[in-house]
Amino acid sequence: MTNRFQFIEDHHHAWGVKRLCAVLDVARSSFYIEATHGRPGQTSILLCSPESGKPAHEAALYLATAVFGGYHRSRLAAAADRQGLPVTELLAGRDTFLGQRRAWVRARVPSDEAARLVAVVRGEASQLVRRPPSATEVEEAAEFCAAQMTAVFDSPASLADALARLGSTGWIPSDLAQFPRRLWQTTVEEVGQAAVDLFARGLRGGVVLAGAERRSRHEATA
Numbered sequence: 001m002t003n004r005f006q007f008i009e010d011h012h013h014a015w016g017v018k019r020l021c022a023v024l025d026v027a028r029s030s031f032y033i034e035a036t037h038g039r040p041g042q043t044s045i046l047l048c049s050p051e052s053g054k055p056a057h058e059a060a061l062y063l064a065t066a067v068f069g070g071y072h073r074s075r076l077a078a079a080a081d082r083q084g085l086p087v088t089e090l091l092a093g094r095d096t097f098l099g100q101r102r103a104w105v106r107a108r109v110p111s112d113e114a115a116r117l118v119a120v121v122r123g124e125a126s127q128l129v130r131r132p133p134s135a136t137e138v139e140e141a142a143e144f145c146a147a148q149m150t151a152v153f154d155s156p157a158s159l160a161d162a163l164a165r166l167g168s169t170g171w172i173p174s175d176l177a178q179f180p181r182r183l184w185q186t187t188v189e190e191v192g193q194a195a196v197d198l199f200a201r202g203l204r205g206g207v208v209l210a211g212a213e214r215r216s217r218h219e220a221t222a
Contacts, residue, residue: 005031018084032086042088043114044107047121047203051094051101052196059182060194061094066141067133067191068092068124068199069105071148073140076105079124085117086110094198103198125199132192146180 008020008031021028051061069076069092080087089108094101105125109117133141 028081029087032088041111042108043111044089045105045109045114045118045121047105047107047118048097049103049125049199049201049203051103051198052200057186057190059179059186060190061198062145062179063138063141063183063186063191064128064133064194064198065092065094065103066145067137068103068128068195069121071141071144073144075124075128075137076121079120080117083116083120085113085120087117090117103203105203122203125203128195129200132195133188135188138186138188138191142183142186146183149176149180149183 004024004026008017008024008026011020017028017031020026021031066074068074069090071077074092076090076092080090087107087109089106091107092103092105094103096102105121107117107121
């Protein structure tokens with residue numbers, strides 16, 4: 001561990017992980033990644049939701065996924081922080097599996113936090129349907145996604161990777177160049193409908209355990 005991470009590890013029982021990370025300017029997620037590296041008792045989770053038969057257009061689906069859990073200012077990221085969940089991975093995305101287009105959430109947490117994380121993720125998915133993304137959320141997600149999409153043209157490797165990932169949702173190469181503009185043209189109402197198309201059926205999936213069960217040393221002071 002680096003000096004700051006080691007200090008948090010040594011003193012979190014007295015002061016708490018949240019307070020020490022704030023004082024030392026360390027992201028809690030980064031500390032938990034470092035603290036749990038190489039230790040048993042981590043659970044990998046995949047929750048899925050099939051898209052509706054007539055989904056919203058692609059830009060709206062992309063933004064709804066981002067608002068939900070596709071970047072650092074998403075609702076899932078905020079919920080995990082509020083709940084003090086020591087996630088080492090938490091990401092929402094979309095793909096096609098066995099011919100079915102679906103949204104998914106992939107996560108990794110200490111095994112004794114898995115049930116709580118699943119409840120939080122499913123609760124946030126329900127909230128996204130009942131409380132659609134706001135104009136501010138859509139604008140911030142569009143800014144992030146447009147910048148991310150523009151960056152794929154910086155290198156052939158990045159472009160090839162983007163085409164490989166997005167091809168699974170039916171994209172063609174010409175879509176990439178036009179997509180940042182389409183993101184900005186998408187309305188808040190369209191993103192709200194996309195959220196319904198993605199998550200109205202609820203998130204389901206499987207849980208894969210990796211390593212032996214153990215209690216997190218940081219649970220009480222997070």
